[in-house]
Amino acid sequence: xxxxxxxxxxxxGYGASDRDPDLSPDRRSGxxxxxxxxxxxxxxxxxxxxxxxxxxxxxxxxxRAVALKVLRPHIAHDRDARTRLAREVQVLRRIDDHxxxxxxxxxxxxxxxxxxxxxxxxxxxxxVVKESGPIRGGELLRLGRGLADALYAIHDADVIHRxxxxxxxxxxxGDPVLIDFGIAHMADDVRITMTGLVMGxxxxxxxxxxxxxxxxEATDWWGWAATLAYAASGAPPFGRGPMxxxxxxxxxxxxxxxxxxxxxxxxLYAALSPVxxxxxxxxxxxxxxxxxxxxQPVTEALSTPPRHTQVLEHRQTARWERPPxxxxxxxxxxxxxxxxxxxxxxxQDLVPWDExxxxxxxxxxxxxxxxxxxxPRIGRPPRTGTLLALLAVVVAAAAGFPxxxxxxxxxxxxxxxxxxxxxxxxxxxxxxxxxxxxxxPLAVVASPWHLVVGALATVVSAILPLLVGICAAFSxxxxxxxxxxxxxxxxxxxxxxxxxxxxxxxxxxxxxGSGLRRGTRSIIRGVSPGQRASQVLVVLALxxxxxxxxxxxxxxxxxxxxxxxxxxxxxxxMSLT
Numbered sequence: 088x089x090x091x092x093x094x095x096x097x098x099x100g101y102g103a104s105d106r107d108p109d110l111s112p113d114r115r116s117g118x119x120x121x122x123x124x125x126x127x128x129x130x131x132x133x134x135x136x137x138x139x140x141x142x143x144x145x146x147x148x149x150x151r152a153v154a155l156k157v158l159r160p161h162i163a164h165d166r167d168a169r170t171r172l173a174r175e176v177q178v179l180r181r182i183d184d185h186x187x188x189x190x191x192x193x194x195x196x197x198x199x200x201x202x203x204x205x206x207x208x209x210x211x212x213x214x215v216v217k218e219s220g221p222i223r224g225g226e227l228l229r230l231g232r233g234l235a236d237a238l239y240a241i242h243d244a245d246v247i248h249r250x251x252x253x254x255x256x257x258x259x260x261g262d263p264v265l266i267d268f269g270i271a272h273m274a275d276d277v278r279i280t281m282t283g284l285v286m287g288x289x290x291x292x293x294x295x296x297x298x299x300x301x302x303x304e305a306t307d308w309w310g311w312a313a314t315l316a317y318a319a320s321g322a323p324p325f326g327r328g329p330m331x332x333x334x335x336x337x338x339x340x341x342x343x344x345x346x347x348x349x350x351x352x353x354x355l356y357a358a359l360s361p362v363x364x365x366x367x368x369x370x371x372x373x374x375x376x377x378x379x380x381x382x383q384p385v386t387e388a389l390s391t392p393p394r395h396t397q398v399l400e401h402r403q404t405a406r407w408e409r410p411p412x413x414x415x416x417x418x419x420x421x422x423x424x425x426x427x428x429x430x431x432x433x434x435q436d437l438v439p440w441d442e443x444x445x446x447x448x449x450x451x452x453x454x455x456x457x458x459x460x461x462x463p464r465i466g467r468p469p470r471t472g473t474l475l476a477l478l479a480v481v482v483a484a485a486a487g488f489p490x491x492x493x494x495x496x497x498x499x500x501x502x503x504x505x506x507x508x509x510x511x512x513x514x515x516x517x518x519x520x521x522x523x524x525x526x527x528p529l530a531v532v533a534s535p536w537h538l539v540v541g542a543l544a545t546v547v548s549a550i551l552p553l554l555v556g557i558c559a560a561f562s563x564x565x566x567x568x569x570x571x572x573x574x575x576x577x578x579x580x581x582x583x584x585x586x587x588x589x590x591x592x593x594x595x596x597x598x599x600g601s602g603l604r605r606g607t608r609s610i611i612r613g614v615s616p617g618q619r620a621s622q623v624l625v626v627l628a629l630x631x632x633x634x635x636x637x638x639x640x641x642x643x644x645x646x647x648x649x650x651x652x653x654x655x656x657x658x659x660x661m662s663l664t
Contacts, residue, residue: 125157125201126197127147128145128146129145129146130144130145130155131143131145131146131152132144139158139159139162139168139171139172140156141157142154142155142156143155143156145203147203152208153191153192153203154188154203154204154205155201156202156204157199157200158200160199161523163198169200172195172200172201175190175202176190176195176202179202179204181244181245181246182241182246183244184236184237184241186234186237186240186263186265187237187241187264187265188206188207188257188264188266189204190204191203191205207257209258209259210257211254211255211256212230212253212254212258212317216318221319221320221347222318223319223348224379227315227379228380229261230263230315231373232373233262233263234251234314235311235373237265238265238304238308238311241307242304242307246268247304247306247307248265248268249306251307251311251313251314252290256314289325289337290313290324291310292310292334292337293309293310293337294309294337294338294361295363297337297338298338305363308358308366311369312358313359315358315372316347319344319346319348319351320344320345320346321346322346324343324344325341325342326343331601337361339361340359340360344356350379350385351375351379351385354372354379448612448613449463449506449510450510450513452467463514464510467612469608470608470611472621472625473611473625473628474608476625476628476629478588479629479632480628480631481587482587482588482591483584483635483639485586486580486583486587486639487580487638487639488635488647488648488649489587489648496591496594497545497549500548500594500603501541502541502606503603503606503607503610504544504606505537505538505540505541505606506606506609506610507541507602507603507609508537508606509530510605511605512530512533513526516529541602548594548598551598555589555593556586556590556593559585559588559589559590560582561582563577563581563582563585563586564576564577567581578646580639580644611624
């Protein structure tokens, strides 16, 4: 299972089509054992499954077909799993609209908790697109308008779906019906956002949710636009691949809409903007779809300022009229693998002091996770302020004690990459299998392997930053000579500081940097949980950097190469020429 598929842990398949990628063909079409019942319902056929439960086609006592979702046996007694199922029932009972699969019955207290919803005998949207190709013209308008009406009804009930995607849209005689409210959020309930977890499918999570912002109706409208983009192109708008790569594209607004009709692509680019205020509202998108369906110019739909957003002249001269970009080469689906070279995480510009006191570490969050929940590190504050303070320490230390600074940097990289592999291993195991008693023993047994792989990754990933840092130091020395004259001295504090800065940035953002980034943030969040601890760590780091700078000034910028000696060819006063 790929990481992206593991994220899709919510239970799917309320309709006649089973689209779970982990089901074999025989299980997809197989019937339930004769006579198997759950409560008063007789199971007929398995429709789909996810991390938490299995969805069956069933018959009620009167012979009516229904969709029955039952928790898996190994998590049926898990309090959190029961709570999520109870929330789904509570959410569905607040919504009354024919475009939403309504709840009919539920048993939350028995040995096998379940809920029963209306059975929708139609295929999932992604199945239709896979079999018949992209949806165009009037059918796309019908899809967009129907989903918009469903979202209006949901939001009127003060509910946010949170996981709108093609797999959760069933087509009944061409009209969409929205299913799966397993991670829905009620507007007056803040419990989910306080946990630090971000749940959903990577390519259909809005950028603001990826960045850790509060869940709002904008989350659903962005997912609506992403779903329309999929329907119009036949491909996920942000591609497939490792979870962090997909989320990076989402955060930067790098949608690949090359399969979308060129007349419609600018509209969807605008609707998928990473900046909420720059997106057209739903009415404008539907108006544009109507123009598209009747062959009129789509851009005329935004010829006047938007009614509910601030998409003014800036929108019409930039994002809205931007032509489709060239196809993006996407990595193949695979097991969780290191991020491809030069792929970057979302650049999260969050305030560094937004974590609650007593926040759990990344390891604890992963340990508390369960099947169907994604990586708990997603959406957590990136600690930008702390990272910048530590970078100042690294640069100042390299200027005064190059060898010691290099050794500490290598050891830190090793620890960070080991921590990243440890957390990632646990997250994936919980994704695929839920909580098990063997988790702790397996984590202990795997620790030496994580250390070995972390060491190898550290050595390989250090080569390029080291070379680039050395070149930067020499270039700085030569540039100084060009300005002030004299002989170049790359082994003095200023060139070494510049070289260390460039090397650190290369290690952070260059090939193999994803593990270093995730692991570093995990360590920082672990040693300084909460706002007060973060502030103390930043103050201490800045004081240490200032002390190192003072030491370098007192020594006229001549570094201490302990425990080695300065390279003989680069002793102070010697020219490189």
